[in-house]
Amino acid sequence: MIVQLSRDLGAYLYDVFVTRFDLWLLFGLGAQILFAMRFIVQWIASERAGRSVMPVAFWFFSIGGGVMTLVYGLVRREPVIILGQALSLFIYARNLMLVFRERRGRTGR
Template sequence: MSGLQEWLYAVFVEQFDAWIVLGFFAQGCFTMRFLVQWIASERARRSVVPVAFWFFSLFGGALLFVYAIQRQDPVFIAGQGMGLFIYIRNIWLIASERKAALAETD
């Protein structure tokens, strides 16, 4: 085997376990937010950030945060951990806005 083949085998085969499955699932959820945002923007013909973007961000980011902790990667932990505050705050702001709008209609 060449050096590249050995590296690919070590990275993608030898260390494959349930945590890797969780990591790829989490990354898939996190990636869905971009797909949701892109589709919403294309339909509106302008840049749109739908609520689903923030929920996919929160869910995928939280799972990636757990994965990063298990892998003990400080850069990944810090990046995903800080993002969680932003996602939660945006969901909070959206909920507050909707609650205020409902109060106005009563």
Template sequence: MHDAILDFLNVDSDVELWWVLFGLAGQLAFTARFLVQWIASEKVGRSVIPLAFWYCSLVGGAVLFAYALYRGDPVFVLGQSLGLFIYSRNLWLIRRERRAQ
């Protein structure tokens, strides 16, 4: 069974398997942000971006960034690093706005 899982995921070791699972968890967190945004928008009947969207983006992006570093994929690393900056900046702007109120 163990070898079948390794073969199915095209990995050579348990370490590689854990990195793939880690990357998949990051992708799930990243994808969850769309569900959060959709549900929040449906509740109010207009398009909104809730705070949880940015946290899901940041968590998923950070995990995917770590996975991209492990894989050594410069395109993936660059894409995730830019996203991390944007998600962090949005959270900072939201925090600053709330503190001013």
């Protein structure tokens, strides 16, 4: 049973990552890496500050990765990705607007 499970898993992974490999898969993987960078940026900023912080770069990585992931979802016709990323992009943009409004208020402009 375990041997068969390992063979099935191996066949599945081969199908997903080798048989179906194309430029869109590469694009989607790039989008996922860009999207994941926001967590690395947030983690480093929080460690340096000694508290949880959300740097502006987090929102830019969110938008970049979100747009790329949305394009990937549109091309692949993945409704879960399309709906999730379309909504998320509005949230990321709104957070950037709030950040810039706060900064503008601090500088007196």
